[in-house]
Amino acid sequence: MIQNDIIRLIVIEESANDAEVILNSLRKARYPIRPTHVEDDEDLATALNEHEWDLIIAVPVVGELTAEQVCEMVQQAKLDIPVIVLMSKMDNKMMALLYQAGVRNVLPNNNDVALQSVVGLELENLAERRRRKHLEQLYRESQRHNIMLLQSSRDAIAYVHDGMHIHANPSYLEMFGYKTMDDLEGMPVMDLVSLEDQPKFKDFMREYMMEDKEEEQEISLEGVKSNNKRFKLKMEVSKAIYDSERCIQIVIRDQSQNQELERQLREVSRRDLLTNLFNRQYFIAILEKALAKVMESNVRSILLYVVLDILENNRENLGVSADPLLRNVAAILGKLGEHATVARFGDNVFTLLLLDKDIPYATQLAETICKKVEATVTELGTQSVITTCSIGIAPVMASSGSVHDVLADAHTACRKVLQRGGNGHEVYKAVVKTSEQGGTGSRDIAKMIETAIEENRFSLRYQPVVSLHGGTLPIYEVFLRMTDSEGQFVPAGQLFAAAEEANLTIHLDKWVLKESFKVLMKEQQENKHTTFLVKLTDQALKDENVLLFIRRLLKSTQLPGERLVFEISEAVAISQVKLAKAFITTVNTMGCKTALEHFGTELNSSSTLKHIPVDYVKIDSSFSRGLSANPDNQKAVQEITKLAHDSGKQTIAEAVEDVNSLTVLWQCGVDFAQGNYIQSPLEEPSYHFEDEE
Template structure:
């Protein structure tokens, strides 16, 4: 049994064909692989930066790129990736060097059975290590949280073993008047009970120990403090574990001071969330409120907005007077938000369920009001100031309050650079990390605001018939740019969308635009068909078919104009969901295609279970097709398999004329690729020319 649902595998090999042979060995053993072919250190660096991997299989050396370098890069990535080396001929000295470099196994290349056994064993051990690490983290975190809760709890809590105190939290020590645990440790709990109630307490504890799961676990007594003063208390006892030993947990409440304490606690709580100069909320409380707003954005998609307001040119000597006065001015304008003093000369505002337009209007009012405010310093002097304001949305993809505040602060700095007394709205732009990769969090933020900022568009690539059929067919591709117009790589775009749960949002936008395009084509006399690839989440979301049905009804377009693509890997792992999704689409007249076909565990079985209309042959089979007899044979087998089941075949990624000829000879029905035409902003392909 494979312990990992999808095996993310890196293969370091000189050619894709050689890598494919390794992958085929694993597919025969029904390993659900999602592979990546790597040829050099740059390829490996990119792969390691993109995602987590489960396994790496390598030859001893590709060009100047060695296993030692592979192992060093894997170690630097801090990922737990077992490295398996395949050798043509096992040599003791070289095997020793490879194992010393960090390889987990060195095995003969031509022994499929050995490879399959080693891979299975490594995956089992990897899953065990991850499980152990996960449980260890959970245990450590629970221990840490328990300790924090115990030490900060206002409840007086102690642990007793054999009648003696082994630990007590600060509240317990304070209640009984002991300065430290050293004084209390080893002291019998009976010594903290008044003499007249000790007999009652003994009977209670005897009954508790005898009938552990029954009876009353609470008792009211008179306690004795260290200074011998008595007080009324309520005690709750329960079985517990402390320092890996079974013991009794005692929770004590001082009944004589409950009301007084509650009042004091309310006052302290209020004081703890207020700034002592302005009376406004303080930084800590603001971050807590922002965290709740962020949770709301993640759960319900409700956006809020943050204003970061920094006063311009305020001297240290006058800051308290100015801050107090300006705080009152801003507070009078902030009717629907929460205002806080965030720093020495910084205010922040959180407005729930508001947008950037609303925030911009408020920012304009604040800038004007602050500029018009004169602060009397009480020494016969007065001062005026202005402010710079940064605005940032509270987006689900921001992940933490610190990220939201960082965005707002960045926008504030931009406003300040322009001379202050103005505001700026944060817009994420495409930038690289120190390691050279794009920041997924920035891309996710751009996705959330891409629609209203018109940074999404579609591109179209023709799918042409190789046997003279007259149809205008395009596949559509989603394109997004940042606020500076720089395109975002599709891999990073979809990865960020999936991590931030924004895939369905992009799917719905693509569907709406696709229907608009088809309507436009219809009006201009073109009967156009569109291949649409939705996210992997779409087949799990029952709202997507409803959304498609609504669009079909609104536009009166026939469903056959849309062909929805499903990835073969997703179809294999989600068979029932994929079949239900296809069935629903078929009832609406839409058609479906299985894309990236030929890389699954058992493509023939998959095709029998997944009732699609089209089969899109994986792009790896088109590379070097004119000279690669193995690929030619594979394409012929796929076409035969598909045609036997009345499926239409499409070859992806055609890059040269010779490959196109081979595809025609293999009786592939349709083809697409850069050789025919790259994805374009317009549907401008002349299908009649291709047919002639």
């Protein structure tokens, strides 16, 4: 929360003197507070009904009022007010109950530093939730406005998905002679075109989809009404989103109206009356198209969220209309944004959408905007006004999910600039949050994945796989690592789970393959016959492009295929036998080998090897941990090793953590081993395999 904002605070304490101690702590940190002291549930109920509050600080019990009851009253009132509890003696059981009840933080009493820090964090989080809620309201308002315009439009408008109608407005229904949408829903749009024009319409739509055109395309056709009466029409098609689903919008203009007048009216409906920039509703529609484009073709755009600092903080002190100032800034943005869609998004907010541009271009443009705005003097009444601006920058990515998410990201970045005093720009970057902050959402991680290559946040780690029975050829398993914008590693489990949810796993596979080939090329130039074990994601089995990518890399680098062993999990292989066998057969023709990882975890692993022709079997880590003290696991390892050897396959034990387990593996006849006891993953493939003889 910005330091100048008044913080409305409820303090629940035994006495006013005790409450004053808490307030003094916050005043020392220069929090501008407007507090009230509450001692019972009646006082709290009255306070919650009379005012809006930002924060509640309470002790566990005051009289008969408990902190759990405080949370319950806040929840029943459907209010978003963080509750912080101060305890004289920290008790784990009590803390657990408080967190379950909805308390945000539990702190030791008389710890001013902790209180001041947590208050700041909770206020920031509250401000962000409120901003997000505001943006959601704006979005819903725009959606309602668009629906009203659709329903009242004299143009016949319909939305089509996979060739079928999913919605049509009253004008469209009337034009083709249908009473309700129930009569039209699910009907192919082709049925509304005469038989003679259907081939022409098919060719038109095929060309439109194949060329991935964003602008509206027009075609003249002969239409067919429900009574089989024919008529001439001119149809416009464009890509759109209806009910969160990507589809095609069809618009048939009413030819009886003056077309030029209709065009002018459409243009006016898109514009802000004061600045003549695009308005919020039209900008959201353009942003939706940009989001659909990145989902379909991976072409990213950039959103700039521009706030005028003087109107954000001191609008009431101007004493005059700020319209001339807004027009001046609009003129600056309109000239600078020649490759952008520029809109007045709110009272003192402008937005720019840069199509098919990158972050460096956006930051350079933002810097130019800041300089131009600061250099502009506006006469407001009898005073000259100079303002600066704060700009949040956010990429429009496939993992954004919705228009609202993109706007929220840009808004968050803009608030960071405002907190620094304004007059600057900030790029939104998702970071890995600590457990105290609630953890990082999969959508944030997916956003990191999409920007990781250009921001150089991907890297590989190499864990040696050593022979237990002689042999010094260098073999490593390759692991992918990713850091956030602050250099913190994203846990691998979260990384791949988020990638799968956002359909980005192939993105990771291709980067790992490309970098692995680079390193193997370097190893070969140094006369090292290094082999890499590369784990591919489950989606790779289903995507033929991955096999083509591998083939191209082998051809361009001239590396022998035997330098690569591709790992697939037993669970995926046994559930997708045909795909797994086809994948293995194809990479074998390239000279590459394969391994079955997590082996031994399925119900009938013995039958797996009969169907899946891999070269290596990787014994699941659950068998290796504490192996020397677990007779059942020892027996299982022996059986897996014999089964693999009988099938002509070599075995690899992973996750070896102690010397005793290593000895047991050797006695069981396991061929290779890897684990942190031998060597934790390295930044470079630099392990001395000769030392293992």
